[in-house]
Amino acid sequence: MPVVPPYVPFEYINMYLPVIYTGLIIGFFSLMAIAMEKRDIHILILTDLVGFAMILIVASVGTDLAESFILPGLVVELAEILAISEILISREMRKIQSKDMNKSLSPMDMTYDMEILTTAPNFIALVLLAFGVFLTGFTGGAVAGGGILLYIFSRKTRGLPVVEIEGISGISGLGWCMWIIGFCIFFLMPQYWLLSLFLAAGGLMLKVATKMGIIGILMREEYGKK
Amino acid sequence: MYNLMADILINVCLAFLFGSLLLGLHRKVMARVQLRPGPPLIQYLLHSLKFFFKESSWPKTISKPFYIAITVILCAIWVTGIIVGPVLKGSLMIIFGIYAVHKIVEHNSGSSSGSPYGKLSCVRAVFSASSELLLFASVALLYLITHTMDIGAIITYQQVHGPLIYKAPLLALMFFMIIVTKAPYSPFSITTGKDIISGFETEHFGFLRGYIMLSESIMWYVLLWLFLTIFFGPISLLWIFIGMIIITIITGFISAITPMLNPNHSVMSQLSIALICAIGTIIPIMI
Amino acid sequence: MDFLGFFNITTISIALMIIGSLGMILVKKPLDKVILFSIVDAGFLLAVVSFKYLDVAFAMAILGPISTIIFLMSILKINEIRKKQNEGGPNV
Amino acid sequence: MAFGDIVLYINPFHLFMFVTMLVFTFLIAIGRTETQVEAELGTLDDKTKKVDLKEFKARRFLSIICGIATAGAMITGDLYNLTLFMSLIGILNIGIISSVKQVEVLDSVFQYGLIAMMCSLPLFGGAALILGACGTVSLLAIQSIKPTAMMIFGAILMFIGACGESGIAPFFASKAEMFRTPGSPFLLIVHLSSLFIIIRVIEVLLIICT
Amino acid sequence: MRIGDLFNKFATPKRVPRLFALILGLFLIVGFLVPMALNPDQIYPRLEPQVQIEANDPAAPYDRGGEVLHSPGITDSQYPQYEPKLGWITSYVSPLAQFVMSISPYFGTSIYSSPGGLIDEILYYTRGFDTVLESSILMMAFIIASWLSINYTMNRKNEVENIQKDVKIAISESDRVANEISKSNQKAKRKQMRRES
Amino acid sequence: MFNVFIWLIAGIILTIIGTLGTCWGPGVKDPVVRTLNTEVASVGVSLILLCYNHTLALLTMIATSVICTLILLRAISRLEEMGADV
Amino acid sequence: MEELYFLIYLIVFIVGAALGLLYSYSIHLEPFVVKEKINIPILAMAIIGWILALNFNLLNIIPSFILISIGVFLIGFVIDMRPGYGRRETVIGFVVSLFIWLITHI
Structure with missing residues (x-):
């Protein structure tokens, strides 16, 4: 064939x-x-x-x-x-x-009375993360990012604290660096393609996943608990 | 014995002196049309020389490196224009790029001064760039006819096939619109309209203004040179000079008798001209 | 005529998707739309399965609940906001 | 110089544009913003509009990236790469202006952003049509292919996309209104990138159509 | 001047996206008149759909030949002369993916999207620069969005400036109320005086 | 007999139905309804990608369309909360 | 080296123009006059200048560019006097030299 x-x-x-x-x-x-x-x-x-x-x-x-x-x-x-x-x-x-200077623009707090938010997300997020890490690359990043997003979401809606934004963007920067180094190795020393492949794939995964996580953090106000 | 540096130097001096005289002539023609005596011919030249000996001052509000660098850039690009055009007979695309940078200079020398008039001129530069570039794209349409972007090759093409003005009169009209736009006091020169004092030049004093005026005269020379060389074929320098004088007189008439347009109207009428001319050129080529 | 042969995976999944999507468009209430969307999603899952991409189906099966949760949360919140605004203007 | 399948496409014209872009980018990196002075209505006072430090840093970063991206778009020899550069420039242009405070300027940024989003259809779609017609997206290879109606259709689509993305007439209004804000070095790069992009696109179209 | 009004309408920012959409939409219709055909001579071609999966190939839609760490896969690239290690990535399968491959023939996508695979070959090696750009676009969009939200749209309650502004608003509000009260007092007094006089 | 074309046509129909529904469907004056209607079109597009065996693109598409919807819904709810008239 | 000659002519023209401007300012201090009489020396300069510039090939002894330079200098002197002066002289000189040019060429 x-x-x-x-x-x-x-x-x-x-x-x-x-x-x-x-x-x-x-x-x-x-x-x-x-x-x-x-x-x-x-x-x-x-x-x-x-x-x-x-x-x-x-x-x-x-x-x-x-x-x-x-x-x-x-x-x-x-x-x-x-x-x-x-x-x-x-x-x-x-x-x-x-x-009207007097208007408050802060988002309203909500109470969600859904059981699924306390039980399901941790498991789903874990599975998604594992699957994303296995896939790596852009797709893996998107999948793992979905997991992170859901995790942050559920914690937020339950009123629990979440990680700070600086930490996540730090990981994102690290992923970016890994990925760029991977590319440089591809074009400068093609004989080390395996190394650069792993660097690039892993770096892109980290980067995209953390980006998706940042979306979750950006929205922590909207879906916050009272 | 061919010395490139000397050639460039001679051409730049020529462009500066003759360009200034032409702009002086433009002003004179306008004045005569409007029944005023008008200044002497060499007034523009004397002005630009005068500014080099005047004291320069810096406004407090400027954006520092740009305020100075932008005039030098303006000068540098039009000297490049001389090198690419009359000296080397190089690619038209580069002149297209130079024209784009000229629009940038209009934009930034307006905005970097912090003056409200400069700011308005900056916004208008963006308005006008959006249509002038399309007009200048007439040189790209030339490519469809001549299959070359090289000025030297276009001249040889015209030696064989006759002047392009017979073949593509609408393109020549488009290019002529650019020249009209760049003429002082023309209906389309919205960036330097007198309703915003001097537009982008308002806050440039001393030798910076001198640079601007010097480059404007070179620009006028280069644009006219391009028009005559591209559309009238291989003609000698004497005839190019005579053609430049004639075109300057025509633009002087146009500037004298037309009012300045509102920015939107200027852009849209230029665009309409560009559209009609481009379609009118492309359809005969396709058929 | 073999009517039972008509009920194969292809027709069922296409029927699910088309019925679901028609319903989703015709129904006006957002919460009903979410329910119908899960029907469309189920049809699509069948399609993926009949193409034999198990891992894609796996990913979809996980991402499906997420989208449902997200839709539900947003819609609930928007409903709440609208209710409040109808009562007496925003942020009263 | 080659990055895999993406080869640089260089002649004096591209070098001129590339160098000009880098010069301007350098000037932006060392530049400061101006203070805009306006007369206030009703009184004899002046009103100054300044760019505060936080905003300045963010905008300078975006502007430098925009300069580098435009310089890259000038010399890339790959159609798809060019369209990606264009979208990058579009989003950076939005970003450079988006941190201002004037509502009118924000409104025109938003409208420009909508155009930039719609432009992804003509840009990527046009490039994909050309890919479908030629089997390649490398400009060096496309140069030697005779144009078909489909290629010209794709090329015109790309041109419409570039028109929208760079604010050429008749789509000038949303872009021009964005410039009524202080911060001249950053405004410069917004304008410069769009002009250079339109020139480069015209050149690429000529390559495709002949 | 009718044409002047028309020109002014074009220059309203709110109309520009709609105008653009209209022109683009009308131009798309022209696409139906243009003869379109796919040039079969493409770079990076692939087999017709579902062939590999029906052959029970464990690396189903993305199998491009090659033997792990022994021989490169088949990749029809534009400039093979610039890519000395062309096709190696396609042929590489990580140990974990090899395990997945051995247990089921239906996990091809995930096998080939984990390191080593077609998309890696194209995205990272032969067209690496595209990927750099693509994720720069993503990064820039995130920088813009997060800058806006951190500095403006988010956390509005806790910012010092906002609190100060709120206090100012409250003060001016109370001033206004006091003014209104005193004004109405005066009015009432005047009325009373008029009535009394 | 497995026929890709049936799926392709189904995908095309779904995409067009979804588009029409999003553009001029019933109740699309409500932005939430409109946003949810785009999901139909996205399923159709996913089906077409599936027919082409673009499975990695399909995976990414599923993930990004969820995130897009999330972003849009957030924008809608935020705007409605502020009482903005857009 | 056509450009070099043109540069020389231009410089000579500009010098002549500047001198003419200075000269006319020193002579005429009054404001702009609409009606002025023809000034004979200026007229002579204009005619000589235009003849030299246009009909340089009549005098083969002297190199042509020197003749043109002198001619251009004189033209510049006359043409760029104060506004209102030297117009008629220029026109008369141009017509005369054009007439001579036509005679010699036909």
């Missing part, structure tokens, strides 16, 4: 047109909806769909390269949504503050 064909298989060529047209259609729909929409938060939500259209167009090529291009696309979408939603919030805060 051949492991890698010399050309793109016939099936992918058949699948190309439907998928790319789907991408164009959903891109068109969501962009038209944006053009009609008036409120800012709705446009932010709809840009998520524009990202899906992009992913479909990239994925339709159906090679390994296309797959490795989807990952940056997803990351860019996530990153931009995060940054822009934060800007939207701060803009509205400043607007309200300039109108």
Whole structure:
């Protein structure tokens, strides 16, 4: 059985047109909806769909390269949504503050009366972390990050203290350094590829996972206990 | 015996002197159209020389390295423009880049001074850059016709096929719009409009202003040189000079009789011209 | 006619997904949407299983509850906020 | 010089742009911000707008990264890499302005951010269409391929993306309004990066379309 | 001037994203008229879907040949001359992944996404620079978001400045209230005086 | 007989239904409803990725779409809490 | 070295212009006058200058660039006097020399 064909298989060529047209259609729909929409938060939500259209167009090529291009696309979408939603919030805060200095803008505390928040998260988070560490790389980071996020969340909603933000960003910086060193070794001394592979994969995993963890920490106010 | 350094030096001096005279002529033409006597021809030159001997002062509010460096950068890029254009007949893309840096200089010399007029000019520089770059992209469309970006190669192309102004008159119009935009007091020169004093030059005194004026005259020379060389084919230096004088007189007329546009309107009308001309050029190529 | 042959994994999962998604779009209450979303998710899990990617199914099975928890928490909070705002303006 | 499949694409034009970018980045690294003075309405007093130290540090960091990213975009020889550089520049431009206090400026940053997000569709999508049509994203390889309608479609998509990302007319308003804030070195890099990107994209389009 | 009004409308920041979306959306429709076809001569091609998993290959969708630490996998890269160790990463399988491989044929994805695998080859080695950029984008977005939230949107209760501001607001508020009270007092007094006079 | 095309078409249908639902579906004036509707489209996209055997991309997609939704929901709740009119 | 000659002409022109400006300022101190008479020496300078600049090939003995330089100097002197002065002289000189040029070339 051949492991890698010399050309793109016939099936992918058949699948190309439907998928790319789907991408164009959903891109068109969501962009038209944006053009009609008036409120800012709705446009932010709809840009998520524009990202899906992009992913479909990239994925339709159906090679390994296309797959490795989807990952940056997803990351860019996530990153931009995060940054822009934060800007939207701060803009509205400043607007309200300039109108009425007297208004409190701190988030409201909530009491969640859900049993699942006390029992499930620890286990799920542990499993996710283990799975993420096994996967490593970007995917592993995302999975492990989901675990960390859930853990922080559940602790927060139960009113327990969580780790400080500085510690987590320190780990993130360490991951970044590992990862860059891994890359340098790849290009300068390819004979040590195994070492650099582990450095890069581990570093990226740490980095992404801690980034996701930071999201959890950023949101600790919203879902805090009374 | 060919000496590159001497060539550069001669060309820079030539550009500075002739550019200043042309800008003086521009002012004179405007004055005559508006029934004023107007200053002497060499007034602009005398101005720019004068500023080098005046005392320089620094406002308290400036952003330090940029306030000074930006004028030097302005001077340096247009000297580079001379080297790439008249001296080496190099790539048009570099001149495109130089033009972009010129827009940056307009932007930053406005904002680095801390003056509100400079600030407004800075914002307007961003407005105008968004359309002027598209106009300048006419040089990119030339590539579709001539398949080269090299000025020397474009000249030889015109030797074979005749001047490009017959082949692509709309592109020439686009490029001419850039020249009009850069002319003082033109309807599109929103960055130096008199409603914001002198725009980005307001807070630059002494030798810094001298640098700015020097570079502006070089810029005027380079732009006219480019226009004549790209669209009128291999013509001698004498005819280039005569062409420059004619174009300056035309722009003088335009500047004298038109009011300055509101920034949005300026940008959008430039964009409309760019769009129409680009489409009008591309469609014949495709067919 | 073999009607039972119709109930294979493909049709069931596609039916689950399409019914779930149609329901999810037509239903207006956020909490109902979360329930219907888990139906869609179940259909998708079946799809992944029929593609024989056990580890992807595993990851989905873990991430599913997380998304449900997150949705629930957010929706509960938003409901609370809306209730308060209807009572007498925000942060009263 | 090569980073795996990503090869640098260099001629005098790119070197000029690259060096200019690095010069400006250096100036930003050593630069200080200006103090904006405005007259106040109703009185004879002046009102000064300053950039405080905390904000200054964050914005300078982002600006330097933006300068380096633009310099990289000038010399990269890979289409997909170029689009990634563009998105990086887009998000950095948002970040450089996002820490200001004026509501109007924040509003235009937000609108620009929305455009930057939508731009990921034309940028990555255009690059992927070109990949689908040519089988490669290396500019050196694309140069020798004759253009097809699909490649030109992808190229125009990329151009629309670059227009939105760099605030060329008719999408200039959201970008231009961002500049009504103090901090001239940082504003400079926002403007410079977008202009240089549009020039580079025009050049890349010419490479693709001929 | 109608056209002037139109130009002014284009220059409103709030309209720009919508305008952009409209233009882009309309241009996407043009895509249906353009003849599109996938060029089969791609770099990094892969087998048609589900072939490997149906052959019960334990490293299912990402098996690209090669023997662990003996021979490289098959990778069709753009510039093989710049990549002296091309394909080695694809062929490497970590001991843990080897164990997983031995127990079940359905764990291919996780096997090949743990160190050594196709995505590692492309992301880290042949197109490493893309990955640097991609995660720089993520990092920058996080820096922006966390800067904003730490300095502005979060922890508003505890900040000294905010407390000072709150105190100021409270003072001005009480001043205002006092003013209003005194004003109404005066009004009442005036009314009373008028009534009395 | 395992046919990828059935799944592909199912994915396409789901994506388009989800998009339409998000853009003009019932009750989308409420941002929460709109955000939840994007999940349908995301499942459709995931299905298409599955058909292409882009499984690593699929894993990442599942993780990031959850996080995206979380971020959006947080923004919505925060804005509503402030009483902002956006 | 065409550029070098042009540079010389330009410098000579500018020097001439500056001298003309200084000269006219020393002569005419009054404000701008709309009607002025033709000044004969200036007219002579203008005619000589324009003839030298345009018809340099008539005098083959002296190198042409010297002739042009002198001509350009005189032109500059006349053309750049105070506003309102030297206009008519310039026009007359230009017309005369153009006439001569046409005669010699046709």
